[in-house]
Structure formats: structure tokens, C-alpha cells
């Protein structure tokens with residue numbers, strides 16, 4: 001089968017011919033129909049995030065159809081449409097026991113530590129699968145696996161409450177869903193979207209942002225101060241992961257507010273404990289991945305019409321053009337939000 005693999009950090013991916021995996025005990029073979037291209041894939045390629053081994057097939061937003069069943073699998077049948085939850089967890093440690101498999105003591109990630117979805121097939125544990133309803137296209141199913149679920153996890157971690165003000169830094173593949181979830185599902189009172197790309201701000205407005213701010217033209221904290229009569233934000237979500245956006249985001253947090261870090265930054269930040277954190281009782285929250293249970297919640301939200309993924313996917317490319325997809329995402333060519341590799 002074809003697989004698009006990272007051979008060496010810092011180099012383009014290569015389209016390789018590799019053996020089709022065989023499902024072991026408890027596993028199924030998924031015939032992959034759609035794989036989302038995430039900003040994290042750029043990080044893995046560039047060495048900002050470290051992959052578990054080389055060569056490795058990237059891709060952690062995966063939807064497809066069950067093609068073959070390993071021994072001991074009872075819950076799925078050949079032909080089932082599925083989404084893959086990308087966290088491999090042990091199911092036995094103290095974190096798994098309380099439903100926090102993203103903190104598992106034996107955590108591994110599909111598409112980072114083991115081969116992922118930029119391929120024709122993948123063998124995964126059956127317990128990593130979630131059924132995809134018939135009316136949900138594979139492309140939308142794929143992005144449930146990261147771009148939609150991670151912002152849901154972030155807003156739950158941030159404990160965003162109805163009526164509160166939320167500032168969302170970065171309206172890309174994750175941000176478009178953070179805006180929708182904040183406004184339509186969590187019932188935020190004021191949703192402020194911040195991005196340097198005008199096309200993303202236009203989309204954010206259509207998806208429910210009350211205020212959009214381009215920091216190239218306007219100071220976000222000043223605008224938030226105006227909009228909130230000085231109270232500032234209850235929740236700030238940083239989906240970008242640059243030192244500058246994090247520091248600018250922190251300026252937007254009000255008294256008792258929660259600064260929520262999602263974007264991955266290799267850079268250190270420096271904060272004054274008293275002036276920045278203690279005085280206003282600010283909470284800083286880290287967000288790592290999401291939970292399988294959140295995939296079920298999202299499928300229900302889509303079924304009830306409260307979440308609409310129809311504008312999330314801007315491009316579909318064949319699997320072989322994974323490098324082109326990464327380049328488009330990196331350089332924002334042709335205004336991408338989420339790019340899907342179809343196979």
C-alpha cells in the first residue's frame with residue numbers, strides 16, 4: 001500500500017510503498033478514506049514536536065471503513081464507517097481509570113509515535129474506533145479526530161460558562177471550531193476572535209464571533225477592554241502557540257480569568273507572578289489532546305444541528321500530494337482552513 005512517511009526531520013515527506021498491516025488480536029484494519037492535515041504535522045516534520053521513530057507515517061485525523069477484523073474483536077464489523085481516536089492508552093493506569101487517557105502512563109499517539117493516517121490502510125485497536133453516522137462525510141469525520149475535538153476539550157478545561165467572554169487567538173483548523181462551540185454550544189456572552197488573516201476573521205464572523213480583531217491593525221487587549229467595559233475576558237484560548245500570542249493573550253485575561261494554552265510553543269515565556277497571576281487570580285490551564293468521550297459528544301452535537309462542519313474543509317487533495325498540503329498550510333496558500341487528503 002502507499003504511505004506518506006517522514007524519513008528525516010526537516011525534509012519533505014516521501015510517498016512510499018509499504019506492506020499493508022495485518023490486524024493483531026483486538027485490532028481492526030481500517031481502509032482510510034480521509035485524513036486531515038494538522039498544524040502538528042508541520043511541527044513533526046520540522047522537529048518542533050518529536051516523533052517516536054523514523055521513518056513514520058504521519059496523520060492523526062483519520063476516518064474510513066472497517067476492512068478486516070482481528071481476533072477477539074466483537075464490536076465492529078467489516079463495512080462499518082469509523083473515526084479513529086488517535087490516543088493509544090493502556091486502559092489500566094490511574095489516569096485511564098478516571099477517563100483521562102490523554103495523560104495515560106503508557107501514552108502513545110497515532111501519527112506521531114506509531115504509523116498514522118497518511119496511508120491507504122491502518123491497523124488500530126478496536127477500542128480506538130468511534131462509529132461515524134451515515135450522514136456524516138468521511139472528511140468531516142476525520143477532523144473530529146483533532147481539529148474539532150481539541151477545542152471542545154480546551155473549552156471544557158477552561159470551564160467556559162454561559163454569558164462569559166472568551167477570546168480565541170488563532171482562527172485556523174481548530175479556531176473555527178472553537179468559535180462555533182463557544183458561541184453555539186457553551187453559550188458564551190461575547191466571542192472575540194483574533195487572527196492576522198482577514199479571510200479567517202470573515203469566517204469567524206460567519207460562525208458566531210461577535211467581535212473580530214486583526215492584531216496587525218488593532219491592539220487586542222484594548223479592543224477587549226472597550227467591549228467589556230474594562231472587565232476583560234473570562235477565558236482566553238491560545239491556539240497559535242507563539243510566545244507573542246500567549247503574552248498578548250494574557251493581557252486580555254480579566255480578574256479570575258483562565259488563560260488556556262493549546263498551541264504548541266517551543267519558546268519559554270516569562271511572567272511576573274504577582275503582577276500577572278496572583279493579583280487577578282488568573283488560572284493558567286494546559287490542554288493536551290482530547291478524550292474519546294468527546295468524539296461521541298461532537299457526533300451528537302452535529303446530529304442535533306448545533307455544530308456545522310460544512311465550512312471547515314477548504315481543500316481535498318490526493319494522498320500523494322501531502323507535501324503540497326503541508327506547504328499550503330504553512331504558507332497559507334489559497335486561504336486554507338482544513339485540508340484533507342483523500343484516498
Ligand SMILES: [Zn+2]
Pocket residue numbers: 038039040060146147
Ligand atoms: Zn492535530
Ligand SMILES: [Zn+2]
Pocket residue numbers: 089090091092093094095096101103104105106107
Ligand atoms: Zn493508561
